[in-house]
Amino acid sequence: MSDPNVLKILQDAGIDVLSCMQCGTCSGSCPSGHYTILNTRRLVRKARKNKDMLHDDDLWMCATCYNCQERCPRGIKIVDAILSIRTIAVHEGIMLPEHRAVSQFMLEYGHAVPINDATKVMREGLGLELLPETVHKYPDALEDVKTLLRSCEFDKLVKD
Amino acid sequence: MTKLSLFLGCIIPNRYPGIEKATKLCFEKLNIDCSDLSGASCCPAPGVFRSFDKPTWLAIASRNIALSEEMGRDVLTICNGCYGSLSDANHELKEDAELKKSTNIHLGKIDKEYKGTVDVRHIVEFLYDEFGPEKIKEMIVNPLNLRVALHYGCHLVKPSADRQLGSVERPTFFDELIEATGAESVNYPDKMACCGAGGGVRSALRNKSLEMVNHKLSIIQHAGVDCIVNACPFCHLQLDGGQAEIKEKLGLEYNIPVLHYTQLLGLALGFSPEELGIDLNVIKNDEFLGKMKEIRQE
Numbered sequence: 001m002s003d004p005n006v007l008k009i010l011q012d013a014g015i016d017v018l019s020c021m022q023c024g025t026c027s028g029s030c031p032s033g034h035y036t037i038l039n040t041r042r043l044v045r046k047a048r049k050n051k052d053m054l055h056d057d058d059l060w061m062c063a064t065c066y067n068c069q070e071r072c073p074r075g076i077k078i079v080d081a082i083l084s085i086r087t088i089a090v091h092e093g094i095m096l097p098e099h100r101a102v103s104q105f106m107l108e109y110g111h112a113v114p115i116n117d118a119t120k121v122m123r124e125g126l127g128l129e130l131l132p133e134t135v136h137k138y139p140d141a142l143e144d145v146k147t148l149l150r151s152c153e154f155d156k157l158v159k160d
Numbered sequence: 161m162t163k164l165s166l167f168l169g170c171i172i173p174n175r176y177p178g179i180e181k182a183t184k185l186c187f188e189k190l191n192i193d194c195s196d197l198s199g200a201s202c203c204p205a206p207g208v209f210r211s212f213d214k215p216t217w218l219a220i221a222s223r224n225i226a227l228s229e230e231m232g233r234d235v236l237t238i239c240n241g242c243y244g245s246l247s248d249a250n251h252e253l254k255e256d257a258e259l260k261k262s263t264n265i266h267l268g269k270i271d272k273e274y275k276g277t278v279d280v281r282h283i284v285e286f287l288y289d290e291f292g293p294e295k296i297k298e299m300i301v302n303p304l305n306l307r308v309a310l311h312y313g314c315h316l317v318k319p320s321a322d323r324q325l326g327s328v329e330r331p332t333f334f335d336e337l338i339e340a341t342g343a344e345s346v347n348y349p350d351k352m353a354c355c356g357a358g359g360g361v362r363s364a365l366r367n368k369s370l371e372m373v374n375h376k377l378s379i380i381q382h383a384g385v386d387c388i389v390n391a392c393p394f395c396h397l398q399l400d401g402g403q404a405e406i407k408e409k410l411g412l413e414y415n416i417p418v419l420h421y422t423q424l425l426g427l428a429l430g431f432s433p434e435e436l437g438i439d440l441n442v443i444k445n446d447e448f449l450g451k452m453k454e455i456r457q458e
Contacts, residue, residue, distance in 0.1 A: 031354045032361065035371040061368065063361045064207060065354035066318035070328050079319070086211040098364040099208050110201040112208065113170035119177060122440050126181045132173030133196040141199030144270040148223060151266045152216040 004088055007050035015081045017047045019074045026068035026078055036061040040068050040078060047081060054089040060096055090157065103158035110135035110145040161290055164236040164281065165197040165228040167246065171393035172238060178437015179393060182422040183238055185436065189429045190299065194236060200224050203245040207360040210245060218259065219266040221249035222274035226267065235280045238422065240392035244315035247280040251322050282316060284391045284421060285325060288333045293340040301430040302455050303342030306386040310338055310345045311399065313392040314354050337421065338389060341428035348383040350376065357398035370409065373402045377414050386448060387417040389424050396420055401442045417441065417448040427452060
């Protein structure tokens with residue numbers, strides 16, 4: 001059995017993977033699965049059997065297009081399940097380095113994609129203010145975002 | 161008409177500011193009452209933050225919504241990712257009193273409160289709902305004689321349980337807005353297919369993500385179009401910047417111009433490609449820019 005109990009967490013969130021009949025509509029509908037090892041049907045099967053899947057690479061190959069969730073004949077919220085399993089993995093310290101880096105941008109700038117010099121030049125050429133009307137321009141607002149991230153202990157979650 | 165606040169997100173102001181400019185120019189022309197949402201942050205991006213930690217996702221999203229509540233305005237997004245993140249968070253918080261309470265404990269530390277009094281809108285859905293293709297058509301000064309490959313982008317229409325926009329397999333509302341500009345929205349295989357950027361795939365698994373967008377670009381090229389139109393800067397980045405990456409990694413060259421809908425609409429409303437920042441794309445297609453010049457002179 002997986003530890004933590006993935007199946008129970010999914011069931012508690014109203015994601016009924018046990019009703020899966022393994023028809024494969026999800027895998028057949030998956031654009032990522034055409035190019036990667038992501039096999040959605042297998043992921044759901046593992047979740048049903050409550051097998052350990054937190055270290056599975058394909059967990060991170062879902063582009064969250066929601067085709068599988070829209071088309072599932074049993075109405076299983078498959079993308080929600082994948083996102084929930086990712087959450088469990090991250091809280092066990094399992095995350096990809098690129099995603100940790102994006103998270104650290106958020107902690108520092110309040111933007112997952114902060115501004116750069118090339119864009120400032122473009123903004124100037126367009127007659128826009130150098131800094132947009134976001135946390136980039138308002139230090140107090142950025143401080144508020146940082147307070148929220150600390151309050152949620154997001155800083156601890158994504159630290160190196 | 162609904163009063164709005166403009167939620168910029170990250171990629172538009174910080175990578176594709178032409179879309180920010182185009183949006184403002186269109187709104188001025190269409191007389192839409194839309195204020196800046198000062199001090200907003202990342203939505204936060206659903207691919208990483210939503211899947212990492214739900215309380216964090218809701219705290220950051222609810223702060224952005226609360227800023228708009230203070231102004232008594234609906235939040236207007238011009239990005240499918242921001243729309244998905246903010247609109248889903250808004251739905252969850254409106255429907256779940258416990259979740260709202262726990263989220264407001266975090267917000268209390270910065271003297272904010274999420275009340276659940278406004279809606280989150282997407283520009284395409286807003287224009288379709290509050291103007292409609294016929295009214296847009298009447299305002300066009302430069303009918304665009306263009307063949308367009310429309311890319312809806314997944315999170316504009318899915319998950320459909322939280323959106324009320326009709327069919328997710330064969331939607332038409334966005335096509336109708338494209339055709340209102342005089343352009344033809346061309347049908348092509350896998351039109352509703354994902355660009356491959358979302359879910360943290362582009363950031364962490366770049367080559368796989370490029371294979372996905374390469375598939376889409378090859379089909380669009382075969383369809384023979386003047387440009388691609390989207391309403392999401394992350395799809396825009398993937399479709400535009402992705403072409404340069406594909407050229408470098410796979411040696412394939414497409415050179416297809418990519419426009420956000422506000423840039424297409426801006427052209428039809430009489431603005432130049434330069435005013436709309438279309439020339440700031442990674443892909444610079446002189447043939448397309450020349451064609452725009454001709455349309456403006458006619």
